Amino acid sequence: MYTTVFAQTRTITGTVTDESGNPIPNSSVLIKGTSTGTSTDNDGHFSINVPENRSVLVFSAVGYSQKELTAPQSGTVSIILASTTAAMDEVVVVGYGTQRRSEVTAAIGKIDPGPIATLVSPSIDQQLGGRTPGIQVTNPSGLVNQPPRIRIRGVNSVNGARDPLVVLDGVPTFTGGYSGYTTNNVMANLNPSDIESIEVLKDGSATAIYGSRASNGVILITTKKGKSGRVNINYDANFGFSKILKRFELLNAQEFVTIANEKLKNAGGTDQAFMNQWNTNSDWQSVVFRDPAKSQIHNLSIDGGTDKTRYFLSVNYANQQGSVMTNSVKRYSIRANIEQKVGNWLTVSNLLNVARAENYDQNNGANSLSGAIYNSLRALPNVRIKDTANNAFGGFNVKSDGSALGRDANTRDIENLNTNLAYVLARNKNQSKNHRIINNLSLDIKPFRWLTYTAKAGIDYMNLDEFFFWDPKHGDGRSVSGRLSNQAGNILQWTLQNYLNGNYSFDRHTVGATAGVEAQGQQSNSYQAGGTGISDIFFGQQNVITGSYTTQLSSGGYSEAPGFYSYFGRATYNFDDRYYLQASFRRDGLSKLAPQNRFGNFPGVSVGWRISNEDFWKSAGLAGVVNELKLRASWARVGNVDIPGGSFPYLSQYASAPYGAISGIAVSLVGNPDLRWETNEKLDVGVDIGLLDRINIVFDYFKNRNNDQVFAVPTPVSLGVPGNQVYKNIGDMENSGFELGINANIIRNSDFSWDFGINLTTINNKVLKLPSGDIVGTYTIIREGLPINSLYGYQWAGVNSVNGNPVWYKADGTTLVQGNIANSSYRGANSLTDGTLVPNVLLQASDKVILGTTLPKWFGGITNSLSYKGLGLDMLWRYSGGNKIMNVTRQETLVNLGFANNGREIL
Numbered sequence: 001m002y003t004t005v006f007a008q009t010r011t012i013t014g015t016v017t018d019e020s021g022n023p024i025p026n027s028s029v030l031i032k033g034t035s036t037g038t039s040t041d042n043d044g045h046f047s048i049n050v051p052e053n054r055s056v057l058v059f060s061a062v063g064y065s066q067k068e069l070t071a072p073q074s075g076t077v078s079i080i081l082a083s084t085t086a087a088m089d090e091v092v093v094v095g096y097g098t099q100r101r102s103e104v105t106a107a108i109g110k111i112d113p114g115p116i117a118t119l120v121s122p123s124i125d126q127q128l129g130g131r132t133p134g135i136q137v138t139n140p141s142g143l144v145n146q147p148p149r150i151r152i153r154g155v156n157s158v159n160g161a162r163d164p165l166v167v168l169d170g171v172p173t174f175t176g177g178y179s180g181y182t183t184n185n186v187m188a189n190l191n192p193s194d195i196e197s198i199e200v201l202k203d204g205s206a207t208a209i210y211g212s213r214a215s216n217g218v219i220l221i222t223t224k225k226g227k228s229g230r231v232n233i234n235y236d237a238n239f240g241f242s243k244i245l246k247r248f249e250l251l252n253a254q255e256f257v258t259i260a261n262e263k264l265k266n267a268g269g270t271d272q273a274f275m276n277q278w279n280t281n282s283d284w285q286s287v288v289f290r291d292p293a294k295s296q297i298h299n300l301s302i303d304g305g306t307d308k309t310r311y312f313l314s315v316n317y318a319n320q321q322g323s324v325m326t327n328s329v330k331r332y333s334i335r336a337n338i339e340q341k342v343g344n345w346l347t348v349s350n351l352l353n354v355a356r357a358e359n360y361d362q363n364n365g366a367n368s369l370s371g372a373i374y375n376s377l378r379a380l381p382n383v384r385i386k387d388t389a390n391n392a393f394g395g396f397n398v399k400s401d402g403s404a405l406g407r408d409a410n411t412r413d414i415e416n417l418n419t420n421l422a423y424v425l426a427r428n429k430n431q432s433k434n435h436r437i438i439n440n441l442s443l444d445i446k447p448f449r450w451l452t453y454t455a456k457a458g459i460d461y462m463n464l465d466e467f468f469f470w471d472p473k474h475g476d477g478r479s480v481s482g483r484l485s486n487q488a489g490n491i492l493q494w495t496l497q498n499y500l501n502g503n504y505s506f507d508r509h510t511v512g513a514t515a516g517v518e519a520q521g522q523q524s525n526s527y528q529a530g531g532t533g534i535s536d537i538f539f540g541q542q543n544v545i546t547g548s549y550t551t552q553l554s555s556g557g558y559s560e561a562p563g564f565y566s567y568f569g570r571a572t573y574n575f576d577d578r579y580y581l582q583a584s585f586r587r588d589g590l591s592k593l594a595p596q597n598r599f600g601n602f603p604g605v606s607v608g609w610r611i612s613n614e615d616f617w618k619s620a621g622l623a624g625v626v627n628e629l630k631l632r633a634s635w636a637r638v639g640n641v642d643i644p645g646g647s648f649p650y651l652s653q654y655a656s657a658p659y660g661a662i663s664g665i666a667v668s669l670v671g672n673p674d675l676r677w678e679t680n681e682k683l684d685v686g687v688d689i690g691l692l693d694r695i696n697i698v699f700d701y702f703k704n705r706n707n708d709q710v711f712a713v714p715t716p717v718s719l720g721v722p723g724n725q726v727y728k729n730i731g732d733m734e735n736s737g738f739e740l741g742i743n744a745n746i747i748r749n750s751d752f753s754w755d756f757g758i759n760l761t762t763i764n765n766k767v768l769k770l771p772s773g774d775i776v777g778t779y780t781i782i783r784e785g786l787p788i789n790s791l792y793g794y795q796w797a798g799v800n801s802v803n804g805n806p807v808w809y810k811a812d813g814t815t816l817v818q819g820n821i822a823n824s825s826y827r828g829a830n831s832l833t834d835g836t837l838v839p840n841v842l843l844q845a846s847d848k849v850i851l852g853t854t855l856p857k858w859f860g861g862i863t864n865s866l867s868y869k870g871l872g873l874d875m876l877w878r879y880s881g882g883n884k885i886m887n888v889t890r891q892e893t894l895v896n897l898g899f900a901n902n903g904r905e906i907l
Contacts, residue, residue, distance in 0.1 A: 008051070008052040009049040009050060009051050009052065010049070010050055010052070010071075010073060010074055011047060011048070011049055011050075011074070012047070012048055012049075012050055012057070012071050012072065012074070012075070012076075012077060013045070013046065013047045013048075013075075013076050013077075014045070014046060014076050014077035014078055014079060015040075015043070015044045015045055015046070015076075015078055015079070016029070016040050016044045016046065016059055016061070016079045016080075016081060017044055017078070017079070017080055017081075018064065018080070018081060019080060019081075019082060019748065019749075019750070021750075023040070023042070023043050023044025023045075024040065024044055024061045024064065024081060025040055025041060025042045025043070025044060025227055025229075026039050026040060026061070026227060027039060027040040027044070027046070027059060027060065027061040027064075027081070028058075028059070028060045028061065028091075029046050029048055029057060029058075029059055030057070030058045030060075031048070031050060031051070031056070031057060031058075032056040032057065032058050032068065033056075033505060034449075034505065035449050035450050035503060035504075035505065036449060041227070041228055041229045042227055042228070042229035042230060042232070043229065050071050055070050055071055056068055056069070056070055056071065057069050057070075057071050059079050059081060060081075060090070060100075061081055061090075064081035064082065064090075065081060065082045065693060067079060067080075067081055067082075082693065090110075092104055092108055092110060092199060093197055093199045093220050093222055094106075094108070094199070094201070094206065094209075094220075095167075095201070095206070095207075095209035095210055095218070095220075095570075095584075096170065096209060096454075096497075096499055096501070096514050096516060096568070096570070097501050097514055097570075099572075102577065102610065102628075102630075103572070103574055103577075103580060103608075104608075104632075105205060105580050105581075105582050105606040105607060105608035105632040105633075105634065106201070106202075106203050106205040106206035106582070106606055106632070106634055106684075107134070107201075107202040107203035107205075107206060107634070107684050107686055107700050107702070107739075108199055108200065108201055108202065108206050109132030109133060109134060109135065109199070109200035109202060109741075110132065110197070110198070110199055110200075111128060111131045111132050111198040111199075111200065112131075112198075113192065113195040113196070113197065113198055115863075115865065115874040115876070116192050116195075117192040117193040117195070118238065118872075118874065119192070119238070119240075120238045120239065120240030120295040120296070120297055120320070121192070121295075121297075121320070122144075122188070122192075122295075122297060122318035122320050122329060122331050123147075123185070123187055123188040123190075123192075124187050124190060124192045124195065124198075125137070125147060125148055125150060125185065125187040125188065126139065126148050127192075128150065128198070128200075128219075129148075129150075129861065129878055130759070130859075130860065130861020130862075130863070130876055130877070130878035130879075131759075131861055131863065131876070132200055132741065132759060133698065133700070133739035133740060133741040133759040133760065133761050133860065134152055134153050134200065134202045134217075134700075134702075134739050134761050135150065135151070135152050135200055135202075135217075136150075136151045136761070136856070136859050136880070137149070137150050137151075138151075142322070142323065142324065143322055143324070143327050143361060143362060144320050144321070144322040144327060144328065144329050145188070145322075145327070145328075145329035145357070145359040145360075145361065147185035147187075147188065149162070149163075150163055150164055150219075151216075152164050152200065152202055152216060152217030153202055153217065153702055153704060153735055153737070153761075153763070154704070154735035154737070154763045154765055154855070155733075155735070155765060155788055155855065156215050156216050156640065156680055156704060156706050156733075156735065157215065157216070157640055157643075157678060157706065157709065157733075158709050158710075158711065158731060158733060158767075158782065158788060159643070159644050159709070159710055159711060159712075160640050160642050160643040160644065160678055160709070160710055161216065161640060161642030161643075162216055163175055163216055164200075164216045164217040164218055164219050165210055165213045165214060165216070165217070165218045165219070166186050166187065166218075166219050166221065167210075167218060167219070167220045167221065168186060168190075168221050168223070168438060168440075169221070169222060169223055169351050169440050170440070170442075170456060170497070171440050171456060171458035171460075171495050171497070172210070172213065172495065172520065173186040173438070173460050173493075174186075174460060174491060174493050174522065184462065184491070186436075186438075186460075187221075188329075188331070188357065189331070189333065189353065189355040189357065189436045189438075190221070190223075190333070190353065190355075191299060191314060191316035191318075191333050191335065193236070193299045193301065193314065193316070194223050194224055194301075194312075194314050194316075194335050194353075195221060195222070195223055195224070196222045196223055196224045196225070197220075197221075197222045198219065198220070198221055198222075199219070199220040199222075200217065200218075200219055200220075201214075201217060201218040201219075201220065202217055202684075202700075202702070203606075203634050203636070203682050203684035203700075203702060204604045204634055204635055204636020204637065204638060204680075204681070204682030204683070204684065205582060205584065205604045205605065205606035205634035205635075205636055205684070206218070206634075207604075207636065207638055207682070208584045208585070208586060208602050208603060208604025208636035208637070208638055209514075209568050209569075209570055209584045209585075209586055209604070210586065210638070211566060211568070211586035211587070211588040211600070211602040211638060211639060212564075212586075212588040212590065212600060212602065212638070212639035212640070212641045212677050213639070213640075213641060213642075214602070214638040214639070214680075215638050215639055215640035215678060215679075215680040215706070216640065223312075223335065223337060223351060223353075224301075224303070224312050224337065225303075225310060225312050225337045225339060225349075226303040226304055226305045226310035226311040226312040226337065226338075226339065227303065227304070227305065227310060228304075228305045228306055228307050228310055229304060229305070230304060231302065231303075231304035232301075232302070232303050232304060233300075233301075233302050234299070234300070234301045234302075235298075235299065235300045235301075236298075236299050237296070237297070237298050237299075238295075238296065238297045238298075239294075239295070239296050240294075240295045240296075241292035241293060241294050241295065242292060242293045242295070242323060243291060243292045243293075243323075244289050244291065244323055247285050247289070248285065248377055248889070248893065248903060249903060249904040249905070250285070250377060250381065250893070250901055250902070250903055250904065251381065251901055251902055251903070251904060251906070251907075252281055252381055253275060253279075253280060253281040253282070253381040253382040254275065254281075254382075255904070255907065256273065256380065256381050256382055256901055256902075257273045257274060257275055257382055259902060259906060259907070260272070260273035260899060261273050264899075266804070271411075272410060272411045272412045272899065273380075273382065273410050273899070274382070274409040274410060274411075275382055275409065276382065276383070276384075276408040276409035277409070278384060278408075280381075280382055280383060280384050280408065281381060281382070282379070282380075282381050282382075282383065282384060282385050283381075284375075284376040284377075284379040284381070284385070284421060285376045285377075287325070287376060287385060287421050287422045287425070288324060288325055288372045288373055288376040288421060288425070289323055289324065289325070289376075290321055290322070290323055290324070290325055293320075293321040293322055293323045294321050295318075295319065295320040295321060296318070296319050297316070297317070297318045297319075298316065298317045298318075299314065299315075299316050300314065300315050300316075301313065301314035301315075302314075305339075307341070308340065308341045309338075309339070309340050309341070310338070310339045311336070311337065311338045311339070312335070312336070312337040312338075313335070313336050313337075314333075314334070314335045315333070315334050316331070316332070316333045316334075316335075317330075317331070317332055318330065318331045319331075322362075324362050324372060324373065325372070325425050326360060326361075326362060326425055327360060327361060327362050328360045329357060329358065329359050329360070330357070330358040331355060331356070331357045331358075332355065332356045333353065333354065333355040333356075334352075334353070334354045334355075335351075335352065335353045335354075336350075336351075336352045337349070337350075337351045337352075338350050344446070345445060345446050345447065346443070346444070346445055346446075347443070347444040347446075348441075348442070348443055348444075349441075349442045349444070350439070350440070350441050350442070351438075351439070351440045351442075352437075352438070352439045353436075353437070353438045353439075354435075354436075354437050355435070355436045356433070356434070356435050356436075357433070357434050357436075358431070358432075358433050359431060359432045359433070359434075360430075360431045361430040361431065361432075362430065372421055372424075372425065374889075374892070375418050375419065375421050376421060377889065377892065377893055377901065377903075378414070378415070378416075378418055378892070378900040378901055379405060379414070379418060379421065379900075379901060380405065380407075380410065380414055380899075380900070380901060381901055382408065382409070382410070383397060383405065383406055383407060383408040383410065384397045384406070384408060385397060385420070385422050386422070387406060390406075392473075393420075393423060393473065393474060394423065394426075394427075396420050396422055396423040396426075396474075397420055398419075398420050398423055398474050399413070402473045402474040402478050403417050403478070404417035404418060404419065405418055405419060405420045406420070410899075412899055413899070414899060414900055415898035415899045415900040416898075416900075418900070419474060419475045420474065423471075423474050423475070424471070424474065424475040427471035427474075427475075427537075428469060428470055428471055428475065428477070429467060429468065429469040430467075430468050430469075431466070431467055432464060432465065432466040432467070433464075433465050434462055434463060434464045434465070435462070435463045436460075436461065436462045436463075437459070437460075437461045437462075438458070438459070438460050438461075439458065439459050440456060440457070440458040441456065441457045441458070442454060442455070442456045442457075443455045443456075450502055450503055450504040451500065451501070451502045452500070452501045452502075453498075453499075453500050454497070454498070454499055454500075454501065454516075455497065455498050456495070456496070456497040456498075457494075457495070457496055457497075458494065458495040458496075458497075459492065459493070459494050459495075460491075460492075460493040460494075460495075461490065461491070461492045461493075462490060462491045463489075463490045464487070464488065464489050464490065465486075465487075465488050466485075466486065466487040466488075467484070467485075467486050468483075468484060468485045468486075468530075469482075469483070469484040470482055470483040470484070471537065472533075472534045472537065477534075480532035480533070480551075481532060481533045481534060481550075482532060482533065482534030482537070483530070483531070483532045483534070483553075484530060484531070484534065485528065485529065485530025485531075485553075486528070486529055486530070487526065487527070487528040488526070488527055488528075489524070489525055489526030489527065489557070490524075490525055490526075491522065491523070491524045492522070492523045492524075493520065493521070493522045493523075494520065494521055494522075495518065495519070495520045496518065496519045496520075497516060497517075497518045498516055498517050498518075499514060499515060499516020499517070499518075499568070500513070500514065500515050500516065501513075501514050502514075508575060508576040509573070509574070509575055509576075510572075510573070510574040510575075511571075511572065511573055511574075512570075512571070512572040512573075512574075513569070513570065513571050513572070514568075514569060514570040514571075515568070515569040515570075516567075516568055516569070517565075517566065517567055517568075518565075518566045518568065519563070519564070519565045519566070520563060520564055520565075520566075521561065521562075521563035522560075522561065522562055522563060523559075523560075523561045524558075524559065524560050524561070525557065525558075525559045526557050526558055526559075527555075527556070527557035528555065528556065528557060529552075529555040529556075530552075530553045530555070531550070531551050531552045531553050532550075532551045532553060533550030533551045534550075560647045560648075562590070562591050562592050562647045562648070563590075563591050564588055564589055564590040564591065564592075565588075565589045566586060566587060566588045566589070567586070567587045568584075568585065568586040568587075569584065569585050569586075570582065570583070570584040570585075571583050571584075576613070577610060577613050578609065578610050578613045578614060579607075579608070579609060579610075580606075580607065580608035580609075580610070580632075581605075581606075581607055581608075582605070582606045582607075583603070583604070583605045583606075584603070584604040584605075584636070585601070585602070585603050585604070586601075586602045587599060587600070587601050587602070588600055588602065588639070588641075590641055590677075591648070592641055592647060592648060592649065592650075593641075593649075593650055593675065593676060593677065594650040594673040594674070594675070596673070597650075597673075597674070597675070597676040600639060600676070600677060602636070602637055602638050602639060603636065603637060604634065604635070604636030604637070604638075605634065605635055605636070606632060606633065606634035606635075607632065607633055607634075608630055608631065608632040608633075609630065609631045609632075610628075610629070610630045611629040611630065611631065612626060612627060612628050612629040612630070612690075617629070624692075625691065625692060626689065626690065626691060627690045627691070627692070627693050628688060628689060628690025628696070629687070629688070629689055629690070630687065630688040631686075631687050632684075632685075632686050632687070632688070633684065633685045633686070634682070634683070634684045635681070635682065635683050635684075636681070636682050637679060637680070637681050637682075638679070638680050638682065639677040639678060639679050639680065640677055640678040640679075640680065640706075641677045641678075643675070643677065643678060643710040643727070644710055644712070644727055645669065645671075645672075645675065645710075645727045646669070648671070649669075649671060649672065649675050649727055650671050650672060650673045650675050651671040652667050652669060652670050652671040653667070653668050653669040653671070654666065654667055654668060655668035666722075667722055668722055669722060669723075670721050670722065670726050672726055672727055672728060674728075674729075675710070675727055675728070675729060676708060676729055677708070678706060678707070678708050678709055678710060678729070679706075679707045679708050680704055680705070680706050680707070681704070681705045681707070682702070682703075682704050683702065683703045683704075683705075684700055684701070684702045684703075685700070685701045685702075686698065686699060686700035686701070686739075687699050694744060694745045694746075695742065695743070695744045695745075696741075696742070696743045696744075697740075697741070697742050698739070698740070698741040699738070699739065699740050699741075700738065700739040701736075701737075701738055702735075702736065702737060702738075702739070703734070703735070703736040704734065704735045704736070705732070705734050706732065706733040706734065706735070707732050708729035708730075708731075708732075709729065709730070709731030709732060709733060709769075710727055710728070710729055710730075710731075711727070711728060711730050711731050711770070711771045712725040712726070712727055713725060713726055713727070713728045713730060713771045713772065714772060728771065730769070730770075730771040731767070731768075731769050731770055731771060732767075732768040732769040733765070733766065733767050733768060733788065734765070734766050734768055735763060735764070735765050735766075736763075736764050737761060737762040737763045737764055738760075738761070738762045739759070739760070739761045739762075740759065740760045740761075741757070741758075741759040741760075742757065742758050742759070743755070743756070743757040744756045744757070751868060751869055752866075752867065752868050752869075753865075753866070753867045754864070754865070754866050754867075755863075755864070755865040755866075756863070756864055756865075757861075757862070757863040757864075758860070758861070758862045758863075759860045759861055760858060760859075760860040761858065761859055761860055762857060762858045763855065763856065763857060763858070763859075764787075764857070765787040765788055765853075765855050766785065766786065766787060767782055767783065767784050767785065767786060767787070767788055768784065768785075769784065770782065770783075770784050776792065777789070777792075779791060779792065779793060779886045780792055780854065781850070783850075786850065786853075787853040787854075787855050788855070789853075789854050789855070790850050790851075790852065790853050790854070791850070791851040791852045791853065791854060791884055791886060792848055792849070792850060792851065793848055793849075793851055794808040794809070794843060794847060794848055794849075795808060795809040795813070795849050795851070796808055796809075797809050797816055797832065798832050799832070800818050800829060800832055800833070800834075800835060801832060801833050802833060802834065802835030803818075803835045805818040805819050805829070806818065806819045807819075807829055807832060808843060808847075809847075810841075810843070810847045811846060811847045811848075811849060815828065815841065816828060816829040816830070816831070816832070817829065817841055817842065817843045817847075818837070826841075826842055826843050827839060827841060827842070828840075828841025851884065852883065852884035853882075853883050853884065854883055854884065854885070854886075855883055856880040856881060856882055856883045857881065857882025857883060858880065858881055858882050859878075859879065859880035859881070860878075860879060860880075861876060861877060861878045861879070862875075862876070862877040862879075863875065863876050863877075890903070890905075893905070893906075894906055
């Protein structure tokens with residue numbers, strides 16, 4: 001005889017609000033000890049069926065403290081959640097899933113996208129720095145449409161990729177360089193107002209599940225989705241401007257004439273600089289810099305839905321000018337996130353992002369003839385910018401043969417035949433247009449309450465068109481009678497994911513598991529053509545290349561299709577919210593490497609102990625002060641497959657090689673079948689502390705050992721290897737340091753709130769192994785035992801007050817060597833106040849010493865967020881230090897030779 005017994009249930013309804021009485025949408029309502037629950041709607045309402053044998057409900061929401069309530073037999077309840085700066089039970093996105101903050105045993109930084117969305121900045125990547133420990137963002141070029149350098153816990157490769165992997169809505173995207181002018185910056189194609197959350201995975205335990213692409217860390221971006229309830233329509237517009245805080249202080253016209261003639265006399269010459277009849281005092285920096293540079297961003301979004309269908313739609317327009325003339329970016333984007341539930345077991349969602357970007361770069365030449373900022377510092381202030389009578393050059397002051405800036409009353413031309421910047425900026429072009437489509441289709445099947453199967457298919461497609469033009473009459477294009485080129489191409493990356501996520505609780509145990517497979521392929525195509533000898537500037541003005549040049553420089557293209565296939569998994573165990581264990585594993589196979597090295601294994605493990613949940617902690621009365629205390633530690637091995645040598649560096653590559661009048665083909669790069677990815681062993685020990693339910697502190701010590709670094713190793717000339725080098729895994733490097741993050745909710749009431757945060761990261765970089773001695777650059781050196789790219793040069797002693805010669809120390813630190821202006825040779829000096837030249841004392845390469853490191857030894861940020869009756873103010877300060885910068889600009893403006901302008905410091 002069989003008997004079926006149905007458990008009795010009761011329905012509980014209610015609302016969830018914050019301390020000010022505002023509803024908290026999408027709050028989680030769970031029956032404790034189970035995975036059964038619901039979420040609140042846009043008005044904070046919920047309804048849940050509670051079995052008779054269960055009596056406790058758990059309420060939680062991102063940014064609020066968790067709260068438990070013994071469920072009544074029936075009726076309505078009102079729940080008020082207290083806000084906290086970083087609630088330990090907020091949901092954190094991890095690789096291929098989510099976890100509660102209290103369960104996380106890895107180093108994961110969470111960045112609030114809200115303050116970023118209010119900034120007049122089209123791209124979020126430039127705004128990530130200073131908001132969480134461990135991530136540093138620098139802008140290497142100053143151009144608004146160029147991606148910044150993002151480094152997570154330092155530089156992790158000498159010659160390979162250094163940027164983190166970016167995962168958008170669970171699908172990895174492609175990043176990195178595409179051509180000489182354009183990079184694949186996925187974050188520049190996203191509307192900041194569309195972003196729901198940003199997580200930064202820093203240690204091995206968090207990143208190991210991404211395997212061979214995780215050496216430089218991972219950034220997870222989740223976009224907004226619709227919520228059930230009424231339709232919400234939002235429009236916001238942001239306007240802003242930027243100014244050059246401080247321009248270079250240069251000599252005016254009269255000062256230049258005096259100093260220039262003085263320099264010439266000291267060198268044995270006569271006066272060559274004069275004021276002209278127009279009494280000109282030209283400000284060349286005003287030709288280059290915008291003052292101010294304006295920006296605007298417009299966003300329109302619509303979201304809403306029912307219990308079955310949810311949608312989020314948005315359109316965006318952004319226009320940002322750079323501080324340098326002709327540099328700007330325009331972006332148009334559309335996003336549609338649609339989610340459809342079919343019964344209680346299937347959810348279908350599609351996330352689409354379409355973006356068009358128009359990039360206008362600094363349209364000058366590649367060298368000093370047309371370098372805009374540099375030439376604005378060296379241009380002669382006593383000559384005119386415009387010459388209305390010079391019709392041959394459009395009314396600009398240019399020499400009649402077009403070789404240099406006009407000299408006016410001076411008796412000699414500007415040093416190095418520098419150009420008239422105004423002409424170059426007006427005539428040359430360097431622009432690109434790209435379209436990017438990202439679409440992720442996802443199926444979530446829930447056969448059981450504790451198990452979810454996810455299938456995802458994603459495409460990431462970019463189409464690019466670039467045009468480059470140098471005017472034939474003046475500037476860099478003059479020597480070749482003009483130059484232009486056009487490049488067109490596209491990249492298509494597809495991703496397929498299938499994985500299971502399970503989470504099951506019984507008694508005081510919670511176990512979780514993730515297991516899946518992923519395949520990804522990429523198809524890239526590009527065609528480029530260019531030439532010199534422009535027949536008519538019409539072609540450059542109209543972006544036309546066909547038939548526009550007389551001498552073909554190059555034409556052709558390429559096509560490549562790399563890919564990989566992976567298995568991955570993660571297992572978690574939680575005992576009574578006190579003891580945590582997590583292990584992850586990934587096996588990657590990549591077409592980029594030879595068959596015998598194609599597959600690699602990347603394991604990771606982490607543990608955690610939540611001391612604040614121990615009975616002895618609570619009984620001692622410490623929980624009222626230290627409400628959260630968790631120790632954690634992790635270790636993992638990850639990889640970096642973006643190494644030098646192209647898409648297939650294990651294969652030799654060939655290129656055309658004419659021999660006289662005969663066309664031929666030859667080896668251009670010798671492949672290495674033993675080449676493998678760089679590996680990175682990551683160790684992390686950390687502690688999470690919560691004080692008074694208002695202050696959260698995160699502290700970590702980390703050590704990353706980067707092994708098998710890829711170098712171009714010299715080969716004997718007799719082997720006949722192109723470039724006399726072969727890529728090999730032969731170097732090691734290490735990063736270690738500390739991270740500290742403090743976030744505090746200082747004041748919060750119905751009218752006013754104040755949140756404060758500060759973070760600090762220290763980095764100690766050291767090169768451990770090199771293939772064959774020092775690698776010396778112009779100003780830097782890579783040497784074992786020192787940070788990568790340490791500054792390397794002669795130690796400055798000062799200026800000889802008698803003859804004005806610059807003076808340096810030899811390697812012994814005591815012997816002085818001075819430069820001689822007349823013949824540019826060097827001789828010894830007895831002191832800085834003695835003009836005697838000591839013979840046979842010269843500067844040699846062996847006299848160079850280490851002058852410092854280019855890498856910051858510490859960096860961080862300070863944030864303040866204030867709100868008063870609906871008015872908000874967000875502030876961010878970034879800082880870094882412990883490094884030195886080679887100030888070549890200052891060096892050039894102090895050069896005492898040459899007929900060009902100087903800085904006022906020379907007076």
